[in-house]
Amino acid sequence: MPVRKASAEWRGGLQDGAGRVALGSGAYEGDYSYKSRFGDGSGGTNPEELIGAAHAACFSMALSNMLATDNHPPTAVQTTAEVTIRPEDGQPTITSIALHTVGTVPGITAEQFAEYAEKAKAGCPVSRALTGTTITLDTQFSS
Incomplete structure (x- = not known):
């Protein structure tokens, strides 16, 4: 069975930083943030x-x-x-x-x-x- 990959990068501190996530297949790439994870804010996925x-x-x-x-x-x-x-x-x-x-x-x-x-x-x-x-x-x- 194949090994699936994804990657993520985070820059900055937790609350003021920003990240980017990508699926190895290329089907999705997008932002993620503290607000999109722990709040109701925009800023991508989580x-x-x-x-x-x-x-x-x-x-x-x-x-x-x-x-x-x-x-x-x-x-x-x-x-x-x-x-x-x-x-x-x-x-x-x-x-x-x-x-x-x-x-x-x-x-x-x-x-x-x-x-x-x-x-x-x-x-x-x-x-x-x-x-x-x-x-x-x-x-x-x-x-």
Whole structure:
């Protein structure tokens, strides 16, 4: 399996500095800042938002694969990840990630969809990398 890369650079102090992040694929490059990370200010993205995007994408792919493998190919799976960062032991810590997924899958029930979603949450590589974080899941379903 390939090794994926990303890079980041930070210049200056924490609150007055600025950074730039880039994905190795070239698909994204942008700014990040103290305000975009710890406040409601603009200034680009932040590490938690990027983790959320990675988690939502990984989970959606894992769930879609499980469904398709069992002959229930989804019409669509859309996931949002809400990443919470809070002080813990005096350090900013990602304390939880809430996954919200909406699936359209012909031929199965809402209960079956929720079961598949729980398995995908447990098995997707990003969930597995984040085992020290509380990960919750809620599902919405249409057939």
